Amino acid sequence: MVRGRISRLSVRDVRFPTSLGGHGADAMHTDPDYSAAYVVIETDAEDGIKGCGITFTLGKGTEVVVCAVNALAHHVLNKDLKDIVGDFRGFYRQLTSDGQLRWIGPEKGVVHLATAAVLNAVWDLWAKQEGKPVWKLLVDMDPRMLVSCIDFRYITDVLTEEDALEILQKGQIGKKEREKQMLAQGYPAYTTSCAWLGYSDDTLKQLCAQALKDGWTRFKVKVGADLQDDMRRCQIIRDMIGPEKTLMMDANQRWDVPEAVEWMSKLAKFKPLWIEEPTSPDDILGHATISKDPGYSTEMKEESVKKHQYPDGEVWKKLLPAQEN
Numbered sequence: 148m149v150r151g152r153i154s155r156l157s158v159r160d161v162r163f164p165t166s167l168g169g170h171g172a173d174a175m176h177t178d179p180d181y182s183a184a185y186v187v188i189e190t191d192a193e194d195g196i197k198g199c200g201i202t203f204t205l206g207k208g209t210e211v212v213v214c215a216v217n218a219l220a221h222h223v224l225n226k227d228l229k230d231i232v233g234d235f236r237g238f239y240r241q242l243t244s245d246g247q248l249r250w251i252g253p254e255k256g257v258v259h260l261a262t263a264a265v266l267n268a269v270w271d272l273w274a275k276q277e278g279k280p281v282w283k284l285l286v287d288m289d290p291r292m293l294v295s296c297i298d299f300r301y302i303t304d305v306l307t308e309e310d311a312l313e314i315l316q317k318g319q320i321g322k323k324e325r326e327k328q329m330l331a332q333g334y335p336a337y338t339t340s341c342a343w344l345g346y347s348d349d350t351l352k353q354l355c356a357q358a359l360k361d362g363w364t365r366f367k368v369k370v371g372a373d374l375q376d377d378m379r380r381c382q383i384i385r386d387m388i389g390p391e392k393t394l395m396m397d398a399n400q401r402w403d404v405p406e407a408v409e410w411m412s413k414l415a416k417f418k419p420l421w422i423e424e425p426t427s428p429d430d431i432l433g434h435a436t437i438s439k440d441p442g443y444s445t446e447m448k449e450e451s452v453k454k455h456q457y458p459d460g461e462v463w464k465k466l467l468p469a470q471e472n
Contacts, residue, residue, distance in 0.1 A: 149228045149276045151190030156223055158216040158264070159185045160209045161201075169345020171205075174371030174401040177345070180206030184213050184261065186268040190228060198272025202264035208257075215261030218248060223265060232273055235296040239266065243298075286326060290315035337365035337395060342384060344369040351380060355387045365393040367423070371401035374410060381417040390418070397423035404433040411440060 162182040165171045171179045183201040190196070204212060222241050231238045242262050243253035252258020274284040285293065294312045341354030358366065368384055370377040385394060396419045402410060407425035414422075426433045 149232050149273055150194075151192030151276075152225060152227050153188055153223055153231075154191045154225075155187075155189040156216075156220045156265075156268075157187045157189075158213050159187075160213050161185045162206055162209060166206070166345075170343060172343050172345030173369040173397065173399040174344060175399040176205055182206050182209045184209055184216055184264050186216055186264040188223065188265075188268040188272050190272070192276075194276070196272065196275045198268040198270075198275065200264045200267025200269070200271055202260040202267070204260070211257050212260045212264070215248075215252075215257045216264055219245070219258075219261055219265055223269075228269075228272065228276070231269060236298050238269075239296075239298050240300075242266070286322070290319070335365065337367050337393070338363045339367040339369070339397070342366065342368035342380070344372060348380070348383060351383060352387065355384055359388065365395070367395040367397055369399070370396045370414065370422075371398035371410070374413060377410075377414060381414060385417050393420050394418065395420050395423065398425045400424045400427055402426050404430070404436055407433075407437050408440070411437070415440065 160182070161184075162180050165181045166178040171181050182204045184204060186200045186202075188198040188200075202212060219242060222245070226238075242265065243249065245253070248258055253262060270281050270284075274281040277284055279287070290312055293315060294308055297308075297311065299306070299308050299311075338358050341358050342351060346354070355366070366384060366388055368381055370381070381394070381396070388394065394417060396414060398407070398410075402425055404426055407422070411422055411425065422437070425437050
């Protein structure tokens with residue numbers, strides 16, 4: 148049972164100098180300092196439990212997100228957590244419908260990032276008070292309660308609340324078995340850590356060898372800045388991991404659509420499972436065009452996700468007919 152009134156919201160600008168070692172570098176973000184606006188929410192409950200939430204940034208600009216978090220704080224302070232949990236959709240709507248702040252957001256850019264940090268902190272607080280990690284809180288949640296947390300505005304023409312409820316109710320069948328399997332085997336993951344664009348070939352080889360030793364079977368390589376460089380680096384990785392392991396690529400929105408098609412026609416020889424963010428994440432038709440090559444799929448990833456509380460409903464709505472075409 149959740150408890151307490153939110154008595155304090157603090158936010159810190161946390162940065163790490165990852166650019167010094169080329170860590171995290173890609174074709175569009177060549178000198179990132181991995182950072183975060185770190186939000187902590189406290190209540191007047193005697194247990195002293197705090198909710199922590201972050202939103203990811205790349206260094207400069209984190210201070211702007213911090214300002215936006217502080218601008219949203221009045222929507223959170225002095226509210227009973229029980230009231231927030233009881234109408235999570237309404238709470239989300241309040242954060243994203245501020246009559247003035249929504250002019251610079253709420254579902255794109257800085258205000259969105261700030262909203263995400265606040266919401267993450269609330270979810271964390273809720274889960275901690277229930278004595279569970281967030282994933283377990285969601286897994287154990289009644290389908291009706293889970294659906295009530297989601298804002299269906301702008302997507303009801305393709306997915307209604309009733310449709311979502313039906314999907315979740317059908318998913319209850321075999322859920323316990325799937326959870327046991329997940330706990331026993333984990334969830335399939337990939338590593339990008341050996342193939343940032345800022346790494347030398349020697350570093351790439353060293354880190355790739357270590358990843359193989361650690362048991363990784365899926366590898367993602369950053370591409371998009373220089374075709375010949377991409378081909379050399381992809382060849383190195385493919386030679387090291389062999390034909391049976393999975394290779395993915397990520398251009399981080401570097402290309403125009405025709406450029407992406409031509410570039411990937413050259414990189415297709417390395418058998419990538421997908422090319423991630425080959426062009427603007429908002430260009431649905433562009434992604435559909437690029438994905439027509441049967442040798443790989445296209446992925447949109449965080450640029451669409453981070454523009455909204457959850458993946459951009461309007462973007463995914465547009466993906467449905469684009470996929471059919």
